[in-house]
Amino acid sequence: MSSTPALELQGLTKTYGGKLTALSDVNLSIRPGEIFALLGPNGAGKTTLIGSVCGLVKKTSGKIILFGKDLDEDPVRPRYEVGLVPQEINFDPFFSVAESLYIQQGYYGQHRDEARVKEVLTALNLQNKADSLTRALSGGMKRRLLIAKALVHKPKLVFLDEPTAGVDVELRRDLWTYVRKLASEGTTIVLTTHYLEEAEELADRVGVINEGRLLLVEDKKALLRRLGEKRLVVTFTDAVTTLPESTRQMGAALSADGRTLTYAEREGCAPAGEVLRALYTQGLPVNNVETRHSRLEDILIDILRGKPAAALAS
Numbered sequence: 001m002s003s004t005p006a007l008e009l010q011g012l013t014k015t016y017g018g019k020l021t022a023l024s025d026v027n028l029s030i031r032p033g034e035i036f037a038l039l040g041p042n043g044a045g046k047t048t049l050i051g052s053v054c055g056l057v058k059k060t061s062g063k064i065i066l067f068g069k070d071l072d073e074d075p076v077r078p079r080y081e082v083g084l085v086p087q088e089i090n091f092d093p094f095f096s097v098a099e100s101l102y103i104q105q106g107y108y109g110q111h112r113d114e115a116r117v118k119e120v121l122t123a124l125n126l127q128n129k130a131d132s133l134t135r136a137l138s139g140g141m142k143r144r145l146l147i148a149k150a151l152v153h154k155p156k157l158v159f160l161d162e163p164t165a166g167v168d169v170e171l172r173r174d175l176w177t178y179v180r181k182l183a184s185e186g187t188t189i190v191l192t193t194h195y196l197e198e199a200e201e202l203a204d205r206v207g208v209i210n211e212g213r214l215l216l217v218e219d220k221k222a223l224l225r226r227l228g229e230k231r232l233v234v235t236f237t238d239a240v241t242t243l244p245e246s247t248r249q250m251g252a253a254l255s256a257d258g259r260t261l262t263y264a265e266r267e268g269c270a271p272a273g274e275v276l277r278a279l280y281t282q283g284l285p286v287n288n289v290e291t292r293h294s295r296l297e298d299i300l301i302d303i304l305r306g307k308p309a310a311a312l313a314s
């Protein structure tokens with residue numbers, strides 16, 4: 001696979017009305033074929049970033065390089081390689097589903113390609129709706145059509161801006177399967193989502209943006225390992241007065257009533273099993289043991305709160 005980044009942002013900055021800085025000096029390189037999740041709270045700048053790449057927002061400064069081509073030098077042709085699934089449903093209600101896809105092919109400088117339209121409709125389970133007016137589709141079908149529109153011209157880079165907002169669990173699962181298939185065929189995917197489960201499920205890498213600044217870019221699994229923890233909670237049948245010295249040294253803590261031990265196993269710490277072994281060796285009255293792994297959601301909250309442990313990776 002080519003090593004040229006699918007997308008490179010260099011010092012990308014966007015100021016609205018000379019006052020509000022929606023993007024501040026964003027530097028980012030998206031690898032070809034990866035699924036990259038761009039995460040951040042409302043108003044962080046995600047849609048502005050996507051809009052700048054897709055030509056919907058005029059950047060204030062910085063460079064946008066698509067597949068090695070600087071958009072300042074050619075703002076049109078490199079964008080033919082890009083597809084966008086926007087947050088909001090935006091099609092003309094008076095065209096049929098198939099017509100809206102032919103129009104889309106035209107926008108991207110392509111000839112009407114009926115076979116491709118059929119293929120995309122089938123992939124998104126809309127084959128029976130080709131002749132329906134778009135306004136007659138259900139909400140979930142409209143979402144599918146938005147995705148079909150973004151893909152009908154075979155883009156090499158696809159932005160999915162909140163693709164599953166308001167869709168049911170089944171459609172969400174279908175879309176995840178489809179996104180994975182696209183990525184396995186070499187399409188680069190940039191995803192924004194407030195469903196962190198979605199990012200955890202799909203993403204190869206994660207970027208966190210807040211107030212227009214990119215705070216972190218990291219491999220998802222490495223991030224979960226680095227900042228995640230396994231939390232062990234042990235309850236005792238009778239109150240315990242002190243914990244074994246070895247478990248205290250490992251960092252286990254006893255609740256004030258002596259009935260609960262908690263231990264956070266992080267990268268480089270003793271495994272939770274060692275704490276348990278010490279408790280059993282000392283004959284402490286263990287009643288129940290629970291463990292819970294951190295999710296991306298816990299980590300994102302720590303990063304956004306500026307928790308020191310959530311030190312930024314390069």
Ligand SMILES: Nc1ncnc2c1ncn2[C@@H]1O[C@H](COP(=O)(O)OP(=O)(O)OP(=O)(O)O)[C@@H](O)[C@H]1O
Binds near residue numbers: 020021044046047049
């Ligand atoms: N056309 C505009 N004019 C003025 N300000 C804007 C405009 N579009 C966005 N903004 C502001 O820019 C900032 C970033 O907005 P943006 O839509 O990029 O955030 P987001 O991360 O996509 O948020 P969300 O998760 O809510 O969709 C916000 O403060 C927003 O109010």
